[in-house]
Amino acid sequence: MNNVLDIKLKKIDKIYRPGSKVSGNVVINSKDDMSHSGVTIVVEGTVQLQLSSKSVGLFEAFYNSLKPITLMHYTISVTNGGGKFQAGITELPFEFALEPLPNQQLYDTYHGVFVNIQYSIKCDVKRGILSKDLSKTIEFIVEVPSQNKETLMTPTPESMITFNITPDSLVNFKKISKADVPTFKISGGLISAICNINEAFQGHMVIESADTVIKSVELQLVRVETCGCADGYAREVTEIQNIQIADGDIWRNFKIPLYMVFPRLFTCISTAGKTFKIEFEVNLVIMLEDGHLITENFPIKLIR
Numbered sequence: 102m103n104n105v106l107d108i109k110l111k112k113i114d115k116i117y118r119p120g121s122k123v124s125g126n127v128v129i130n131s132k133d134d135m136s137h138s139g140v141t142i143v144v145e146g147t148v149q150l151q152l153s154s155k156s157v158g159l160f161e162a163f164y165n166s167l168k169p170i171t172l173m174h175y176t177i178s179v180t181n182g183g184g185k186f187q188a189g190i191t192e193l194p195f196e197f198a199l200e201p202l203p204n205q206q207l208y209d210t211y212h213g214v215f216v217n218i219q220y221s222i223k224c225d226v227k228r229g230i231l232s233k234d235l236s237k238t239i240e241f242i243v244e245v246p247s248q249n250k251e252t253l254m255t256p257t258p259e260s261m262i263t264f265n266i267t268p269d270s271l272v273n274f275k276k277i278s279k280a281d282v283p284t285f286k287i288s289g290g291l292i293s294a295i296c297n298i299n300e301a302f303q304g305h306m307v308i309e310s311a312d313t314v315i316k317s318v319e320l321q322l323v324r325v326e327t328c329g330c331a332d333g334y335a336r337e338v339t340e341i342q343n344i345q346i347a348d349g350d351i352w353r354n355f356k357i358p359l360y361m362v363f364p365r366l367f368t369c370i371s372t373a374g375k376t377f378k379i380e381f382e383v384n385l386v387i388m389l390e391d392g393h394l395i396t397e398n399f400p401i402k403l404i405r
Contacts, residue, residue: 103132104135105130106128106224106226107128108127108222108237108239109126109128110124110222115240115241117241118199118243118246119200119243120198120199121199122198122199123144123222124196125194126193127142127179127193127195128190128192129186129191129193129235130190131188131189131191133188134186134187134188136228137183137184137186137226137227139180139183139226139227140178140180140224140226140227141176141224142176142177142222142224143175143176144176144220145171145173146172146207146218146221146243147169147170147218147219148169148216148217149169149218149219150167150168150216150377151215151328152215152328152335170205170374170376171205172202172218172220173199173200175197179224183227207243207245208245208374209372210240210242210243210244211379214324214326214339215328216377216379221239221240223236242365244405245370262292262304263289263290264290266395268282268284268285271395283311283313285310285395287306287387287397288306288307289304289305289307290304291399295401295402296363296401296403297403297405298363298403301360302359302361302362303359304358304359305357306346306359306385307354307355307357315387315389315390316350317349317388318351318357318388319343319345319385319386320343320344320361320386321340321342321383321384321385322342322343322361322363322368322382322383323341323381324367324381325337325381327378327380328377341367341368341381342364344361359385368381369403370404371402380400380402381400381401382398382399382400382401
């Protein structure tokens, strides 16, 4: 058996909030006695920004604003210098406070396409010249409460955001003239455009009338990632998930519920930094039998 290094956090879900204590153990499992020159832990939180291929080269100023942002960086010595671990399992406790560097703030953990916010713990066990060093890295999750908390009101019929989709309300026609659009009327409502990230996005829709056959109805969650600075910015819209709400030619005047859970890691609270911004939108997509799409866009704000 080779020497095995692991990091075990005391919280199983690995979710922490700013200001809380992060504690755990460095676990070393060795077959024989193992000498070392010291055990250190590096705790780091970074924001990684990148441009899409279509934006590269557009703005020279981007390259300075796209440097990684270090939110936190600690180096902790778990042992007092070198020594020897006995054969078997050795556990070395550690603890640190989840605090940002001066003039920085912590953001939600977020795995996007052009913006990534990650927090990691890396443990290194230094050994002699003839022995291989041991290294292990794990990610932990940071959840930040919204700073400007919006009031999440108890849903009432009066507070619901209503919508009506007709040929006259459409604004973007691709490869088709407005005269060729079939007659239809779709109505519905959303409980709120300000959504608690830990609860589901909810609403309903009704196909009141449609001259053509409907193939399916889908609910699409998209991320809107903006990178850049005052000299210029790149705004990229990409899909996170797509949920089919209905299949086939739906009954007319039938109330169809809209329900979607926000996926962890791939969403975060709506966030704005100096050189980046993360926003979210929901698209209601009605696919017609002839292949045309009717899309209604709803910008939403995620809070915690």
